[in-house]
Amino acid sequence: xxxxxxxxxxxxxxxxxxxxxxxxxxxxxxxxxxxxxxxxxxxxxxxxxxxxxxxxxxxxxxxxxxxxxxxxxxxxxxxxxxxxxxxxxxxxxxxxxxxxxxxxxxxxxxxxxxxxxxxxxxxxxxxxxxxxxxxxxxxxxxxxxxxxxxxxxxxxxxxxxxxxxxxxxxxxxxxxxxxxxxxxxxxxxxxxxxxxxxxxxxxxxxxxxxxxxxxxxxxxxxxxxxxxxxxxxxxxxxxxxxxxxxxxxxxxxxxxxxxxxxxxxxxxxxxxxxxxxxxxxxxxxxxxxxxxxxxxxxxxxxxxxxxxxxxxxxxxxxxxxxxxxxxxxxx
Numbered sequence: 001x002x003x004x005x006x007x008x009x010x011x012x013x014x015x016x017x018x019x020x021x022x023x024x025x026x027x028x029x030x031x032x033x034x035x036x037x038x039x040x041x042x043x044x045x046x047x048x049x050x051x052x053x054x055x056x057x058x059x060x061x062x063x064x065x066x067x068x069x070x071x072x073x074x075x076x077x078x079x080x081x082x083x084x085x086x087x088x089x090x091x092x093x094x095x096x097x098x099x100x101x102x103x104x105x106x107x108x109x110x111x112x113x114x115x116x117x118x119x120x121x122x123x124x125x126x127x128x129x130x131x132x133x134x135x136x137x138x139x140x141x142x143x144x145x146x147x148x149x150x151x152x153x154x155x156x157x158x159x160x161x162x163x164x165x166x167x168x169x170x171x172x173x174x175x176x177x178x179x180x181x182x183x184x185x186x187x188x189x190x191x192x193x194x195x196x197x198x199x200x201x202x203x204x205x206x207x208x209x210x211x212x213x214x215x216x217x218x219x220x221x222x223x224x225x226x227x228x229x230x231x232x233x234x235x236x237x238x239x240x241x242x243x244x245x246x247x248x249x250x251x252x253x254x255x256x257x258x259x260x261x262x263x264x265x266x267x268x269x270x271x272x273x274x275x276x277x278x279x280x281x282x283x284x285x286x287x288x289x290x291x292x293x294x295x296x297x298x299x300x301x302x303x304x305x306x307x308x309x310x311x312x313x314x315x316x317x318x319x320x321x322x323x324x325x326x327x328x329x330x331x
Contacts, residue, residue, distance in 0.1 A: 003075060005039045006068045008032055009047065013065045016055045085280070093120055093280045094141040096127040105162060106145075109288050116287070120280060128203055133157075136273050142281040148267040159269040160285065162292065166246040167211070167263035170256050172238040182260040185215035192222040192240035194231055208243055211263055232256060 011021040012032070022029040040047050047061035057065065085091030093113070095106075110122050127135050132144040137156065151157045169188065171177050177187075193212075195205045212219040223240050225231045235242055236255035244258070270288060272281055
């Protein structure tokens with residue numbers, strides 16, 4: 001069964017006249033009659049009682065007509081939605097990230113996008129970093145957020161730097177290092193490390209292992225938690241330590257001490273397929289760029305071909321590769 005069969009059937013069912021239905025459809029009446037016979041043969045039921053005097057629907061025809069109306073209406077809606085999407089006035093903008101990022105940049109840009117394009121849906125997909133690349137390449141999402149090291153050597157992806165993150169060690173107020181301002185990761189060889197359970201902790205735990213491995217040791221995990229809030233509470237209570245991005249010190253936790261580390265800072269980028277031609281993506285990138293600060297001369301210029309200077313939002317991600325990357329346990 002094809003859509004034209006349903007359209008031909010709908011016209012005859014509404015007009016109950018093959019000649020007038022053929023005129024509406026701009027087809028020859030014999031062709032229309034043949035299409036209706038083919039439809040009846042395929043369904044295995046007579047749809048019309050017809051003779052030289054009249055044409056009327058059978059019970060089977062009435063049943064099919066009720067469904068055909070809905071099907072054809074949905075097709076028209078789908079076509080209209082496609083046209084709206086092509087104009088940037090409909091459809092869905094799909095953004096994936098490794099965590100539920102508590103960041104000021106993304107909510108602000110999404111809020112402006114929704115205000116400017118209220119007919120466009122915005123979908124946030126939580127996708128682990130090592131799966132984001134496949135998701136973007138298959139065009140199942142328009143945009144992702146990941147460390148620049150993950151994408152800079154990949155010619156099929158384009159990117160926009162949006163943040164630089166510093167990694168800190170969080171300890172409780174009575175920890176032996178609480179009075180320090182900085183610490184080398186290698187000094188934490190014998191410390192009790194905390195990790196996050198479940199799928200959302202996969203990237204965080206991998207990050208801790210990466211950092212410690214690069215410092216020459218394997219971390220000893222002595223506690224499992226399920227959320228960022230629980231992680232902070234356990235650390236503040238003196239049961240261990242953890243790594244967190246510096247953005248979490250914007251609103252300083254009175255029961256936590258944050259120490260600078262020798263971890264390399266992480267450049268976070270918005271990433272999308274270079275071949276992506278979506279109008280929705282272009283609209284969002286225009287807004288995202290406007291939310292980044294303007295360059296302040298050569299010192300503020302984006303390095304190595306980056307398209308925009310960095311800002312430090314309330315943001316963090318995690319890497320599944322061998323290099324340290326920023327992180328954020330899921331709330």
